[in-house]
Amino acid sequence: MGYLVKQSHRAPAVTAPVPVDESLPRACVIGAGSSGIAAAKHLHLAGIGFDCFEMGSDIGGTWVLDNSNGQSACYDTLEINTSCARMAYSDFPMPANYPPYARHDQVAAYFEQYVDHFGFRHTITFDTTVEDVSRAADGRWDVRITGPGGTETRTYDAVLVANGHHWDPRWPEPAYPGSFDGEQIHAHDYRSAEQLAGRDVVVVGAGNSAMDIAVEASLTARTTTWSVRRTEWVLRKFFLGKPSDQGLLPPGWVPWWVTATRLRIGAMAAGSMTKHGLPAPSHKPGQSHPVQSERIRERLAAGAITARPGIERLDGDRVVFVDGSSAPADLVVWATGYRVSFPFLAPELVSARDNDLPLWKRTVHPDLPGLYFLGLLQPLGAVMPLAEAQAAWIAETLAGRYVPPSEADVRRQMAAEHARAQRRFYPSPRHTMEVDFDHYLWDLARERKKGRSRAAS
Numbered sequence: 001m002g003y004l005v006k007q008s009h010r011a012p013a014v015t016a017p018v019p020v021d022e023s024l025p026r027a028c029v030i031g032a033g034s035s036g037i038a039a040a041k042h043l044h045l046a047g048i049g050f051d052c053f054e055m056g057s058d059i060g061g062t063w064v065l066d067n068s069n070g071q072s073a074c075y076d077t078l079e080i081n082t083s084c085a086r087m088a089y090s091d092f093p094m095p096a097n098y099p100p101y102a103r104h105d106q107v108a109a110y111f112e113q114y115v116d117h118f119g120f121r122h123t124i125t126f127d128t129t130v131e132d133v134s135r136a137a138d139g140r141w142d143v144r145i146t147g148p149g150g151t152e153t154r155t156y157d158a159v160l161v162a163n164g165h166h167w168d169p170r171w172p173e174p175a176y177p178g179s180f181d182g183e184q185i186h187a188h189d190y191r192s193a194e195q196l197a198g199r200d201v202v203v204v205g206a207g208n209s210a211m212d213i214a215v216e217a218s219l220t221a222r223t224t225t226w227s228v229r230r231t232e233w234v235l236r237k238f239f240l241g242k243p244s245d246q247g248l249l250p251p252g253w254v255p256w257w258v259t260a261t262r263l264r265i266g267a268m269a270a271g272s273m274t275k276h277g278l279p280a281p282s283h284k285p286g287q288s289h290p291v292q293s294e295r296i297r298e299r300l301a302a303g304a305i306t307a308r309p310g311i312e313r314l315d316g317d318r319v320v321f322v323d324g325s326s327a328p329a330d331l332v333v334w335a336t337g338y339r340v341s342f343p344f345l346a347p348e349l350v351s352a353r354d355n356d357l358p359l360w361k362r363t364v365h366p367d368l369p370g371l372y373f374l375g376l377l378q379p380l381g382a383v384m385p386l387a388e389a390q391a392a393w394i395a396e397t398l399a400g401r402y403v404p405p406s407e408a409d410v411r412r413q414m415a416a417e418h419a420r421a422q423r424r425f426y427p428s429p430r431h432t433m434e435v436d437f438d439h440y441l442w443d444l445a446r447e448r449k450k451g452r453s454r455a456a457s
Helices: 034-045 104-118 208-220 256-270 296-301 384-398 407-424 437-456
Strands: 027-030 050-053 129-135 141-147 150-156 158-161 178-180 183-186 200-204 223-227 306-308 311-316 318-321 326-328 331-334 371-373
Touching: 027 034, 027 129, 027 150, 034 050, 034 104, 034 158, 034 384, 050 150, 141 158, 158 384, 200 208, 200 326, 208 223, 208 296, 208 331, 223 318, 223 326, 384 437
Parallel strands: 027 050, 027 158, 158 371, 178 311, 183 331, 200 223, 200 331, 223 306
Antiparallel strands: 129 141, 141 150, 311 318, 318 326
């Protein structure tokens, strides 16, 4: 069945340091967010020597409000959109007293507990920025870092990239015509309703953050307008009193249409958004990344939020929309997504144009052996369990317990996976990394089993 039923208890705590096997490759992990700490944990328990570098002094990445690394998009009312049971690492369930959908501070505390439970905090070097990652003359990886002690370069056999993909704001390109007299911010810089109070706010975007900010604005702003260029299917977080992503979960091997059908049922149960002034979506449920909100319909129905289509132009103290209507505005919040970028990798080495970076199992670049990516995916669910599975796979590879198939087979699979994703979802930078949560875990587990057999033969 689905991933939810596999979580039963926490793995025993690690009470003594795991000895490093100096005969194994040495690795570098970039970032101590949810993907980076999963990588560090698996390398640590496998006895693989590594360094984990974190720009700031906090663990948890985007889930830490005002993270000292300056990269977090967390705001004070942020809570998870995947239930706790589906977000937690497989061997470390979230505390039983957490609500079905945890707050950001609870998630950050959970990550702290995870690091200490498995005993690898000492492997994380804080306040250290990875400036550059490049191929060494011998095929390994030179990593230039800057920290309290200055700048130095270290060489590693493998580099695990876990710098996240919700930190580099994407603004409208090209910019909308006209001039604007007020303030413009990206959702990445939104922190609390204090920024919205008493203002004429226009929130632009159709994702989870846009709806959260619009709801908060509706409680404190003078006026709130929600501009949606392309309507999404807005699901509810609860179905029949339970988190909507729980219940009867199909096995990971089932065809995609089963998952799409579940999303369609959820969309029908949630109800149409057309009665609230939004056009019907031009795609079916399951053809885009799901969005969820428990309050957006309520605030629209109360007249506290006015829905409008896409923007035509900015006009001084107003925003004009493509249907000819306009709204007063002294603050525009652009909830328009993020760029996938790697400031430490030269563009000629790795580049994700339009957020598109094909990878095998969303982890391996076949042209760059020893370079791995974690959490660089957008699942119909949470990233954490998938990053955990990626980390376990990489640790097996570095320890010699897993052997991949031929390069030709890797490239064939990668091309097929990429083409399949393009068929399932409408073209958009937000869908270049989309995967089916349960199928991804099932498929990767199957590949790891095959690779262990190849290693043993």
